Amino acid sequence: MLESLNNFQETTMARKIFSGSSTVFLVLLTIGSFFGTYNLITMVMHNKTLNPRGLFNDLNYMMPDNMKRSTGTKALFHVALTATDEPYSKWQSRIMYYWYKRMKNVDGSEMGNFTRILHSGRSDNLMDEIPTFVVDPLPSDRGYIVLNRPWAFVQWLESATIEEEYIFMAEPDHIFVNPLPNLASGIVPAGFGFDYILASKNEKIIRKYFPEENGPVTNVDPIGNSPVIIRKDLLKKIAPTWMNVSIRMKDDPETDKAFGWVLEMYGYAVASALHGVKHILREDFMLEPPWNLQVGKRFIIHYTYGCDYNMKGELTYGTTGEWSFDKRSYSKGPPPRNLSMPPPGVPESVVTLVKMVNEATANIPNWDTE
């Protein structure tokens, strides 16, 4: 349990660092020494010269949402949340499901039903609160708990009855802040571009799994499996490959070292490319406080980064703030109800996040039980 939490922390730290704004870069220089194995400094310095927007392909702007819906019919997607029975996963899943229910029937939503795919191998005390499908964990996750995700999807897609034609792969730290439409366009799935998933910067390693006959490594999208909206039949093809590729990557020391805690994201990116699947990259899929300041028209708040501020409302990223909201502060149990609001000057995205967490915890019965 402790080990997997640390793993999550490292993943998030790696993601933070890779998310590469120049502010982060300064923080990074002071903590970079912790991450020798990742060779982060080199990568981030490289990253710094990249405009992250450059990674978002133009389809973003060329494909209007409603292109596929000229008939006015909805293309419902099933919300599939992979989760564990650890307290840390549970409280986030409860908030996630609360906001799903609040947004499901709001105009513009194409959300269908919801399943928490619980990959702990046994039911837990949330079975009545959240629609849940229990699947087995891997015999060995190699100390990397998210390696269970592809296997969880394989099992669920094989044995569950899913009416919707599309699947949205979600994570517990997602909050629906606007009603989510189906961002996929027919057979073309939609994902979110992460500026730290860079196949072309890891060509030698990527080629171990994506041989030349599959085309250039730029065919590998800068994405993870979440958030992604994809047609069910495509995901059924990709999921077993995703599982195989992720396990092979994890068992290869060079790959494991190079990709660290974002390995499983590369696993999905490579697996989908092996099936010839490219994703529309939607920058408006998510926002990530504290880096994105406004919610705007984005659909999901992804609260993977700590939000730390002093009382003047200045970001103190990397140092616990006088005011703080960081999911990792609640690794052993849920945050209390009615968290204090941030001081004046803190970005609207962070204020909205705390309000939404508070609304959920105020309304979820027996919030403090787990």
Ligand SMILES: *[C@@H]1O[C@H](CO)[C@@H](O)[C@H](O)[C@H]1NC(C)=O
């Ligand atoms: C959603 O679930 C309900 C029952 O929980 C079921 O009646 C309905 O058919 C499902 N809808 C879809 C689109 O799967």
Ligand SMILES: *[C@@H]1O[C@H](CO)[C@@H](O)[C@H](O)[C@H]1NC(C)=O
């Ligand atoms: C996954 O790997 C196993 C064992 O190597 C193999 O039998 C299976 O065919 C592979 N499946 C896919 C979809 O790659």
Ligand SMILES: *[C@@H]1O[C@H](CO)[C@@H](O)[C@H](O)[C@H]1NC(C)=O
């Ligand atoms: C929440 O906390 C604030 C102080 O931070 C307090 O004024 C308010 O009454 C509390 N609300 C509830 C519902 O407990």
